[in-house]
Amino acid sequence: MEVKVRIERAEGLNEPEVLIRCSRVDESVRKIQQFVLEQSGRGPEITFYKQNREYYFPLDDVLFFETEGEHIYAHTADDAYLIRYRLYELERMLPRNFVRAAKSAVVNVRRIYSITRNLASSSLIRFAGSHKQVYVSRYYYKELRQRLKERGIHEA
Numbered sequence: 108m109e110v111k112v113r114i115e116r117a118e119g120l121n122e123p124e125v126l127i128r129c130s131r132v133d134e135s136v137r138k139i140q141q142f143v144l145e146q147s148g149r150g151p152e153i154t155f156y157k158q159n160r161e162y163y164f165p166l167d168d169v170l171f172f173e174t175e176g177e178h179i180y181a182h183t184a185d186d187a188y189l190i191r192y193r194l195y196e197l198e199r200m201l202p203r204n205f206v207r208a209a210k211s212a213v214v215n216v217r218r219i220y221s222i223t224r225n226l227a228s229s230s231l232i233r234f235a236g237s238h239k240q241v242y243v244s245r246y247y248y249k250e251l252r253q254r255l256k257e258r259g260i261h262e263a
Contacts, residue, residue, distance in 0.1 A: 141203055151200040155181055155188035162188060166205075170218045170234040171241050172197055174211040184237035206254045208232065208243040216254045 125143050129136050155162040169181045174194060180187045190197075197205070197213055208214045209229070220235040222243065229242035243251050 138203075153181070153190060153192070155190060157186070157188050166202065167215070167217060169215055170237060170239055171208070171212055171214040171232075172205075173213075173241060182239055184234070184239070204254070204258070206247075206251055208241060208247050208251055210244070212241050212243075214241060214243070214251070216251070216258050219255065222251075 127136060127139060151166070153166065155164065164183075168183050170184060171182050172190070172194065173180055173182060179190050179192060179194060179197075181190050192200075194207070194211070194213055198207055201213065204217045205213050205215055214232060218234045218236075219232055221233045223231040223233075225231070229244050230248060231240055232243055233240050
């Protein structure tokens with residue numbers, strides 16, 4: 108797909124505006140949109156809940172999202188918060204540094220410290236600065252490795 112890029116200067120704008128014109132919204136257009144959003148520092152607004160309180164903190168504090176029964180929890184280094192989204196909704200709205208690791212988990216690749224590889228079944232992910240861990244299934248492992256490479260982590 109050929110892409111034309113044009114920058115226009117407009118007097119009186121309070122903030123930059125990015126317009127994407129396309130005949131159809133495909134994966135490449137979604138990637139461009141996601142990149143622009145990531146660069147602007149604005150990610151999705153997610154409210155985190157614990158008991159009767161609402162919490163607001165940066166998405167990068169989240170190690171992973173995980174399904175537990177009928178609920179989805181956002182895990183930070185030392186706590187877990189209820190959120191009101193399904194995992195498939197999170198996959199669509201989260202920045203590219205979040206990737207599906209299993210049917211029940213989406214992980215933040217920026218926070219991964221190590222992966223203990225198991226060729227026969229799921230591999231174990233450990234996170235920096237936390238005792239928490241989650242498994243990546245063989246089905247999702249290849250995509251996780253790709254996102255880690257994008258992050259700058261390469262196999263020796």
